[in-house]
Every structure is written in C-alpha cells, then in structure tokens.
Amino acid sequence: MAQTQILAARQGEVTPEMEFVAGREDLPVETILEEVAAGRMVIPANKVHLQGVLEPMAIGIAAKCKINANIGNSAVTSNEGEELEKLHTAVHFGADTVMDLSTGKDIDSIRRKIIDASPVPIGTVPIYQMLEELGGNIEDMRPQHFMDMIEHQAKQGVDYMTVHCGVKLEHLHLSVNRVTGIVSRGGSLIAKWMMSHNKQNPLYDSFDDLCDIMKQYDVTWSLGDGMRPGSIADASDAAQFAELDVLGELTKRGQDRGTQVMVEGPGHIPMDQIQMNIEKQIEVCNGAPFYVLGPLVTDIAPGYDHMTSSIGAAMAGWYGAAMLCYVTPKEHLGLPNREDVKQGVIAYKISAHAADVARGRKGAQDRDDALSRARFAFDWNEQFRLSLDPETAKAYHDETLPQDTFKSAHFCSMCGPKYCSMKITEDIRKMAAEKQLVELPETP
Amino acid sequence: MAQTQILAARQGEVTPEMEFVAGREDLPVETILEEVAAGRMVIPANKVHLQGVLEPMAIGIAAKCKINANIGNSAVTSNEGEELEKLHTAVHFGADTVMDLSTGKDIDSIRRKIIDASPVPIGTVPIYQMLEELGGNIEDMRPQHFMDMIEHQAKQGVDYMTVHCGVKLEHLHLSVNRVTGIVSRGGSLIAKWMMSHNKQNPLYDSFDDLCDIMKQYDVTWSLGDGMRPGSIADASDAAQFAELDVLGELTKRGQDRGTQVMVEGPGHIPMDQIQMNIEKQIEVCNGAPFYVLGPLVTDIAPGYDHMTSSIGAAMAGWYGAAMLCYVTPKEHLGLPNREDVKQGVIAYKISAHAADVARGRKGAQDRDDALSRARFAFDWNEQFRLSLDPETAKAYHDETLPQDTFKSAHFCSMCGPKYCSMKITEDIRKMAAEKQLVELPETP
Numbered sequence: 001m002a003q004t005q006i007l008a009a010r011q012g013e014v015t016p017e018m019e020f021v022a023g024r025e026d027l028p029v030e031t032i033l034e035e036v037a038a039g040r041m042v043i044p045a046n047k048v049h050l051q052g053v054l055e056p057m058a059i060g061i062a063a064k065c066k067i068n069a070n071i072g073n074s075a076v077t078s079n080e081g082e083e084l085e086k087l088h089t090a091v092h093f094g095a096d097t098v099m100d101l102s103t104g105k106d107i108d109s110i111r112r113k114i115i116d117a118s119p120v121p122i123g124t125v126p127i128y129q130m131l132e133e134l135g136g137n138i139e140d141m142r143p144q145h146f147m148d149m150i151e152h153q154a155k156q157g158v159d160y161m162t163v164h165c166g167v168k169l170e171h172l173h174l175s176v177n178r179v180t181g182i183v184s185r186g187g188s189l190i191a192k193w194m195m196s197h198n199k200q201n202p203l204y205d206s207f208d209d210l211c212d213i214m215k216q217y218d219v220t221w222s223l224g225d226g227m228r229p230g231s232i233a234d235a236s237d238a239a240q241f242a243e244l245d246v247l248g249e250l251t252k253r254g255q256d257r258g259t260q261v262m263v264e265g266p267g268h269i270p271m272d273q274i275q276m277n278i279e280k281q282i283e284v285c286n287g288a289p290f291y292v293l294g295p296l297v298t299d300i301a302p303g304y305d306h307m308t309s310s311i312g313a314a315m316a317g318w319y320g321a322a323m324l325c326y327v328t329p330k331e332h333l334g335l336p337n338r339e340d341v342k343q344g345v346i347a348y349k350i351s352a353h354a355a356d357v358a359r360g361r362k363g364a365q366d367r368d369d370a371l372s373r374a375r376f377a378f379d380w381n382e383q384f385r386l387s388l389d390p391e392t393a394k395a396y397h398d399e400t401l402p403q404d405t406f407k408s409a410h411f412c413s414m415c416g417p418k419y420c421s422m423k424i425t426e427d428i429r430k431m432a433a434e435k436q437l438v439e440l441p442e443t444p
Numbered sequence: 445m446a447q448t449q450i451l452a453a454r455q456g457e458v459t460p461e462m463e464f465v466a467g468r469e470d471l472p473v474e475t476i477l478e479e480v481a482a483g484r485m486v487i488p489a490n491k492v493h494l495q496g497v498l499e500p501m502a503i504g505i506a507a508k509c510k511i512n513a514n515i516g517n518s519a520v521t522s523n524e525g526e527e528l529e530k531l532h533t534a535v536h537f538g539a540d541t542v543m544d545l546s547t548g549k550d551i552d553s554i555r556r557k558i559i560d561a562s563p564v565p566i567g568t569v570p571i572y573q574m575l576e577e578l579g580g581n582i583e584d585m586r587p588q589h590f591m592d593m594i595e596h597q598a599k600q601g602v603d604y605m606t607v608h609c610g611v612k613l614e615h616l617h618l619s620v621n622r623v624t625g626i627v628s629r630g631g632s633l634i635a636k637w638m639m640s641h642n643k644q645n646p647l648y649d650s651f652d653d654l655c656d657i658m659k660q661y662d663v664t665w666s667l668g669d670g671m672r673p674g675s676i677a678d679a680s681d682a683a684q685f686a687e688l689d690v691l692g693e694l695t696k697r698g699q700d701r702g703t704q705v706m707v708e709g710p711g712h713i714p715m716d717q718i719q720m721n722i723e724k725q726i727e728v729c730n731g732a733p734f735y736v737l738g739p740l741v742t743d744i745a746p747g748y749d750h751m752t753s754s755i756g757a758a759m760a761g762w763y764g765a766a767m768l769c770y771v772t773p774k775e776h777l778g779l780p781n782r783e784d785v786k787q788g789v790i791a792y793k794i795s796a797h798a799a800d801v802a803r804g805r806k807g808a809q810d811r812d813d814a815l816s817r818a819r820f821a822f823d824w825n826e827q828f829r830l831s832l833d834p835e836t837a838k839a840y841h842d843e844t845l846p847q848d849t850f851k852s853a854h855f856c857s858m859c860g861p862k863y864c865s866m867k868i869t870e871d872i873r874k875m876a877a878e879k880q881l882v883e884l885p886e887t888p
Contacts, residue, residue, distance in 0.1 A: 075860035077844045103863045128863070136862055176876060179813060180820045181869030185859060188868035195875045230865075231816035232801060232809060270809075271762045271802035297758065297798040299812040299819075301790070302827060303836040307751055308794050314741065314755045318715045332819065332827075333840040334857040346745070350752050354741040357676060358715035365676060365714075368743040369623060372675035375743075375776065376624045383746060383776075392747040396777040400521045413778040415629060416519035418580055419547050419572070421674075424632035425625030431639045432620060 004218040005045070007258045009037035017043050017050070021058035026362060035062045039251070040287040041322075042260040044097070044121040044220035048157035055119045057096050059262060059322050060289045064361055065352040066323040068123065068291070069095035069345050072102035073110065074335045080110050086341045087114055093345040093389070097160070097323070099123040107132060112156055121159035123222060126150050127186045138189045143202040151213050160220035162186065162264065163210065165203045166246040167226035169194045174239035180230035183267070187226020207250060211257040220260040222291060223247045228267035232299050235269045236277065248284035255288075262289040262322065269295040274312060278319035289322035296327070305331040310347040317355025324348050349388050376422055378410045448662040449489070451702045453481035461487050461494070465502035470806060479506045483695070484731040485766075486704040488541070488565040488664035492601035499563045501540055503706060503766050504733045508805055509796040510767040512567065512735070513539035513789050516546035517554065518779045524554050530785045531558055537789040537833070541604070541767070543567040551576060556600055565603035567666060570594050571630045582633045587646040587653075595657050604664035606630065606708065607654065609647045610690040611670035613638045618683035624674035627711070631670020651694060655701040664704040666735060667691045672711035676743050679713045680721060692728035699732075706733040706766065713739040718756060722763040733766035740771070749775040754791040761799025768792050793832050820866055822854045
C-alpha cells in the first residue's frame with residue numbers, strides 16, 4: 001500500500017485497515033475511503049503495531065464517537081505492573097485508544113509492554129521521554145533530540161503522538177494575564193524553551209521534517225493544544241484561538257505531506273461556549289478530527305472532575321468532536337489508579353454514547369432500547385448484561401434485595417412491589433387489552 | 445400578608461420571605477416581587493413550616509438553578525433514623541429542597557420529623573400515604589380521600605406537593621405502544637384508577653377544590669408529569685406533550701386561584717431534544733418554573749444514572765429549567781442509601797452550578813475563579829475549602845502524597861515536580877518579568 005492511510009485513500013486504494021474499521025463502524029468502505037482521503041477521519045495504526053495485536057480504530061465525525069484513556073506513571077508513583085493493569089482495565093471497560101503518558105521510571109520498557117499488549121491504538125507525548133534523557137533541563141533541547149525521540153517511539157509502534165508544534169513565540173504574551181497560565185505540560189515546556197532562547201518553537205520550525213518521520217511509520221499527528229484553557233476564566237481566549245489558527249495551518253501542511261492529522265482541544269469551557277469551540281475547530285482545521293480533553297464545565301469540583309468534564313465531553317461529542325479524552329476523579333489531585341481509570345472510562349463511555357444517540361448515529365440507540373425493553377420486562381440479568389458495568393449494576397440491585405427469591409421480582413427496593421410503576425403499567429395494559437383501550441374515544 | 449406569596453406579590457406586597465430570598469439570591473427585591481407575581485418564580489414556604497426552621501428558597505429562572513434530593517423509605521428497606529441521616533446529608537452537601545417520598549412504614553412520623561428538622565422546603569407526593577391508608581387498592585380512591593390527605597399533609601407543613609392532575613383519560617391510549625409505559629408512580633396509579641372506573645382523573649376534576657386547600661397554607665403546586673418518558677425511546681412523544689398542554693392549562697388555573705405553581709418534567713431525553721423540551725414547557729406554561737428529573741441522556745448505564753442524568757440536568761438548567769431533581773447511582777436498581785444521596789447531590793450541584801455559569805448568573809463564576817487562582821498558587825487548602833466535597837478532594841490528593849512535607853508542594857503526584865505545568869508557568873512568568881515579555885514584538 002501507499003505509505004499512509006491518507007495517501008492510500010487519496011489514490012482510491014482500500015487498505016485492510018479501512019476494511020476493518022468499515023466493519024466495526026457498520027459503514028460502507030467507500031465512506032471510510034472518502035473520509036480518510038478528505039482528512040476528516042484518521043486510522044492511527046503504526047505499521048509496527050499492526051504487526052502486533054492492534055485492531056485498527058477509526059476516529060472522525062462519520063464514525064462513532066471515541067474515547068481515550070490516559071495512563072502512565074509519574075516520578076512520584078506507579079510502575080510497570082500497575083500500568084499494564086490500567087491498560088487492561090481501560091480496554092475492558094471500552095477505551096478506544098490509550099495514551100501512555102509515563103514520566104517516571106522505566107518509560108521505555110513500560111511503553112514497549114503496553115504496545116505489545118494493546119489491541120487499541122497507543123498514543124504518547126514524546127517530549128516527556130526526551131526530557132528525561134536530557135536530564136530534565138528543557139533549555140538543553142535541540143531539534144535533533146526531539147526528532148530522534150519521535151523516530152525511536154515510531155519504531156516501537158506508537159500509533160499517534162501529541163506534539164506541541166502550535167505554540168508560537170509571538171503568542172506567548174497572550175497567556176500572561178491568564179488565571180491558570182499554560183496548563184499543558186508539553187506546551188509549558190516548549191514555552192519555557194522559547195522564553196529561554198528567545199527563538200521560535202523548534203517543533204514548529206521542524207514540522208516538515210517531523211512529517212517525514214511520521215509518514216514512514218504512518219504515525220498519526222495529534223496536534224497538541226499547548227495553550228488550552230486550564231480554567232473557566234481562561235476559556236476561549238486569544239491565546240487559545242491564536243494557537244488554533246496555527247493548528248489549522250499545520251493540519252493542512254501535515255495532510256499535504258501525506259500524514260494523518262487530528263487536532264487536540266480544551267480543556268475547561270463553560271457550556272455556552274462548547275458549540276462555538278467545536279464549530280470553530282471544524283472550520284479552522286477543515287474537518288480534521290477534533291480530540292478534546294473534557295471539557296470541564298466548572299472548576300469547583302476537584303475529586304469529581306470525571307463528572308464535571310463528562311458533561312462537557314458529551315456536548316462536545318454531540319456538536320461534532322471525534323474523540324473525547326477522559327478525565328479521572330483524580331484530575332488536579334494525583335495520579336489515577338486502576339479504579340480511577342475505570343471511573344473515567346465509564347464516565348466517558350456515557351458521554352460518547354450519549355453523543356452518538358443525539359447525533360442519530362446508525363444503531364446507536366439500539367442498546368438503549370434493548371435495555372429499556374429488558375427493564376420493562378423485569379429481565380434483570382439482561383439489564384445487567386446490556387449495561388456499561390454489569391457487575392456494579394447487579395451489586396447495587398442485590399444490595400437491598402439479597403434473597404434469591406427476589407432476584408426475578410417484578411420490582412426493586414426503590415419502590416417495592418406496590419409502587420413499581422412498570423408493574424402497574426403491566427396491570428394497565430392487561431386491563432387495556434380487555435377493554436380495547438385503543439378504541440377509547442378522544443374525549444369521553 | 446395575603447394568603448400566598450403570589451397573591452401578595454400581585455398586590456405589590458413584599459413579604460419577609462421575598463426579602464429573605466432577595467438576599468440569598470443577591471437580587472433586588474423588586475425582581476423577586478415581579479417574578480413571583482408573574483408566576484415565573486415560586487417560594488415554597490408552608491405557613492406551618494415557616495413557624496419552624498424553614499429558610500425560604502426561591503425557584504425560578506431569575507434565581508440560581510436549584511436542586512432537589514429525594515429521600516424516603518420503601519416497603520423493602522430503611523427507617524426513620526436512616527431517613528433523617530439522608531436529610532442531613534442532602535442539606536449538608538447543598539440540596540435546595542428535599543422530597544420525602546416514603547412509601548414504607550411510619551410515613552406520617554418520618555415526615556413530621558423531617559419537616560421539623562429541615563431548613564429547606566420539603567415536598568411530598570400525597571398519593572403514596574393515601575394509598576397506604578386505603579390499604580393498597582387505588583381503585584378504592586374517592587376524591588375526598590385525596591383531599592383529606594392533601595389537607596393533612598398541608599397542616600403538617602409540607603411546602604410543595606406533587607399531584608398528577610394532568611394525566612387525562614383521553615390521553616392514556618397514547619402510552620400503549622411505549623417501550624416503558626408509564627414510569628411515574630403517581631401517574632401510573634391514577635391511570636389505573638381511570639382504567640378501572642373508565643372515568644376522568646378525579647384529581648383533574650377536583651383541581652379547583654385542591655387549590656383552595658393549597659392556598660390556605662400556601663402549599664406550592666408541583667404539577668406532576670405522570671406521562672414523562674421512562675426511556676430514550678419514549679422521549680418527546682405524543683403522550684408527554686398531550687399532558688404538558690394540560691399542565692399549561694392547570695398552571696394558569698392554579699395561578700388564577702392564587703396558588704404558586706411549578707411544573708415537573710422528564711425524565712429520559714437525548715441531548716438533541718433537551719432545548720426543545722425546555723423551551724416548549726416555558727412557552728406552554730407561560731414561564732412557570734420547570735422542575736425536571738434529570739433528564740438521563742442514555743439508558744445504558746444503570747449504576748451510574750446520577751451521571752447519565754447530570755449531563756441532561758446541566759443542559760436543562762442552562763436552557764432554563766429552574767430546579768433539577770437529582771438521580772442517584774441506585775436509580776432503577778434500589779433505594780438510595782446515605783452515600784447514594786451524597787453522590788446524587790454532588791452530581792447535581794455540579795450540573796446546577798455549571799448551568800449558572802453558562803447562563804452568566806451574577807457571581808456564579810466567582811467560585812470557579814477563586815478555586816482556579818488557588819490552584820495556580822498551589823494553595824491546596826484553599827482549593828479543598830472551595831470545592832464541593834473538601835474531604836474527598838483532600839483524601840485523593842493525600843493518597844499518593846502522604847508525607848506532611850509534601851502537602852504544600854508545588855505539584856501533585858499526577859505530574860510530579862518536573863512536569864507540573866503550573867510550576868513551569870511560574871518559571872515562565874518570572875522569566876517574562878525579567879524580559880518584559882509583554883513588550884515582545886508580534887512577529888519576532
């Protein structure tokens with residue numbers, strides 16, 4: 001095949017990966033071809049990972065809304081075993097991609113094991129490992145360091161990479177009066193480099209060279225939003241949108257050079273600005289898949305930011321974001337553990353699915369309808385089976401109705417037998433059948 | 445004063461309750477007067493409860509978005525002590541009103557204790573106790589039974605009551621092909637009565653008489669939505685909107701008879717239909733406060749319906765719903781316990797606050813901004829203090845940074861010291877101050 005999915009699509013060549021995602025999405029392969037060629041869909045599938053256990057995934061507005069789970073250790077906590085457990089948990093509960101954001105010990109070995117084990121695309125932020133290898137001083141970075149790291153990780157099989165090419169020297173002053181400054185780790189590192197050297201972002205300057213490396217392995221760009229708002233106060237400001245315009249330019253350049261491109265977005269946005277943000281990205285980046293982090297719709301609930309952000313994520317997905325990067329309950333407080341990963345993934349499966357339902361994506365509502373029918377029929381086991389977390393649903397149900405005799409009951413402990421509206425509706429329908437209710441006059 | 449808040453307002457009389465809520469809402473008392481007179485705001489404050497510990501609460505689009513927490517036992521589980529604990533928990537975490545939906549033992553005594561203990565308005569669904577006293581057969585109900593129960597509970601000090609006056613005989617057939625039938629407990633009971641007697645809803649027929657009782661104590665109507673959809677499949681159907689038209693008619697009649705009226709709404713609605721639902725209610729009910737249950741935006745996550753519904757609730761609040769009735773993780777599965785009440789209240793505080801921020805309500809964003817400033821300043825204690833659940837936020841933070849020396853650290857375990865973007869931004873700002881970054885040319 002051609003070197004990358006987008007180049008193949010532009011030549012009208014259907015790759016095995018396009019065939020695979022067409023089946024997954026229940027879409028005609030022609031649609032996949034057309035969307036990939038237009039840059040509105042990416043299939044992040046590094047050629048090396050494709051030789052392993054990767055099952056290709058489509059990310060784009062024509063496909064179902066996707067979610068990403070961030071895992072990875074930090075200098076403070078976690079290790080290889082825990083990270084592999086988090087990967088397993090994330091995939092088990094339905095993460096469509098996983099990013100390994102390790103910044104602690106054994107970065108290289110953790111990543112290798114994650115790629116080997118992962119059926120979903122793996123993303124990274126290569127600047128982290130590069131900084132580790134530089135000894136921790138970002139000021140020491142030269143473009144070659146960064147290109148070597150991109151190549152190293154591409155060779156390992158990383159499917160997509162977040163690179164903060166869009167943070168430009170001339171826009172830094174726009175962040176000076178922000179309440180929370182620059183909240184992207186990679187973005188703040190690059191900003192520090194630029195401040196220190198008083199030079200343009202070397203990743204911006206090296207963009208074409210980076211494209212050549214990415215193309216060789218078909219690594220998908222995830223154009224990082226280094227200037228994303230980190231608080232409601234900073235949402236939709238000049239710094240954010242100045243960078244978005246740069247990302248729009250880079251999207252086109254990346255696609256023109258034969259690489260697949262998606263674009264990252266905020267962050268923290270009040271509900272009334274989400275639609276505008278999504279529509280603006282789609283316009284500026286010519287429909288390239290938008291991959292948003294949340295957004296959180298309020299800042300006042302640390303400990304519950306999987307929830308503050310799943311509200312914004314659901315809306316973003318509905319308005320057209322292609323992938324939602326989860327946030328866990330530990331956001332702003334500490335490194336997520338296995339349970340946090342589970343909570344984050346479930347919150348975001350809810351958001352992505354609600355977005356699919358609201359957009360009327362083919363087949364999306366079938367599961368809702370099947371679960372509702374099971375609910376009305378008091379088929380508890382079928383309800384549990386169809387739910388996002390059968391174990392938890394069953395445990396909650398059984399908590400107050402533990403006796404085996406109650407498990408098939410036509411009620412639950414919320415209302416008890418006498419007040420179950422669904423039981424009463426059953427009675428009404430029986431009466432209606434006898435009385436031929438549908439024949440009732442409109443105004444008796 | 446006049447008999448009710450709305451009658452007082454229409455006469456231009458400022459009641460102590462209006463003064464109180466004006467202070468609470470940081471609104472001019474003239475606004476309160478105008479909104480109450482127009483029926484766009486209610487102050488559910490039973491004269492009996494006002495003699496107790498009630499602190500009046502304003503519910504209406506001009507005021508901050510409110511949340512209600514349902515508590516109450518069932519025939520299967522819970523008791524007086526547990527219900528008082530739930531009341532305490534709900535109020536502690538910020539519930540603006542509480543409904544006692546007990547259907548189990550000691551209904552009367554539980555309600556009395558709840559009213560005595562509650563500083564927030566208490567709502568009920570009187571048909572439950574009436575049915576208990578009838579011995580469980582709804583068919584035996586005569587209008588007088590219901591009126592006696594309304595009067596009994598009004599005398600106890602109940603501030604607002606859900607009555608399913610809007611379910612009419614001629615609309616029942618519209619629910620026949622629904623996936624989940626009639627999911628309102630009160631609605632299904634009334635429907636059963638009508639089916640059994642083939643007569644019009646006696647609560648509809650007795651509406652004016654009921655108004656007279658409510659007016660005497662200034663009990664606020666919460667016009668129940670007996671035909672609300674119980675699944676995504678049934679959302680926005682003919683049954684729901686036929687009832688809404690009746691509720692619009694009853695809203696006017698209730699207001700004309702001097703009673704305060706709010707209107708209940710769904711339930712389960714996909715995201716793309718929420719705005720339409722809110723705008724339709726506002727139009728049909730002439731701006732009477734809309735009190736919605738959720739809505740859930742998908743049916744596939746039993747065990748997490750506080751979350752599926754907090755998405756819909758946030759959007760509903762943004763679009764103009766006045767009060768959001770919480771849903772707990774146990775919804776559809778069992779009776780909520782104290783921890784479920786806490787989870788439900790916090791989910792809905794997030795939704796209501798996000799709605800206030802998105803609507804630009806005066807002062808709403810101040811807390812977000814204060815918390816974000818504390819975050820940027822690494823003032824952990826201030827972050828915890830400003831958060832919806834300080835204890836949980838602190839516990840999460842301390843989990844992986846337990847040592848006392850770390851508690852004032854300029855990082856957390858998520859990123860560690862080297863990758864904290866806020867720490868790096870601090871460095872950048874110091875550099876910027878030295879280099880006078882704001883003087884940087886636009887294109888260096």
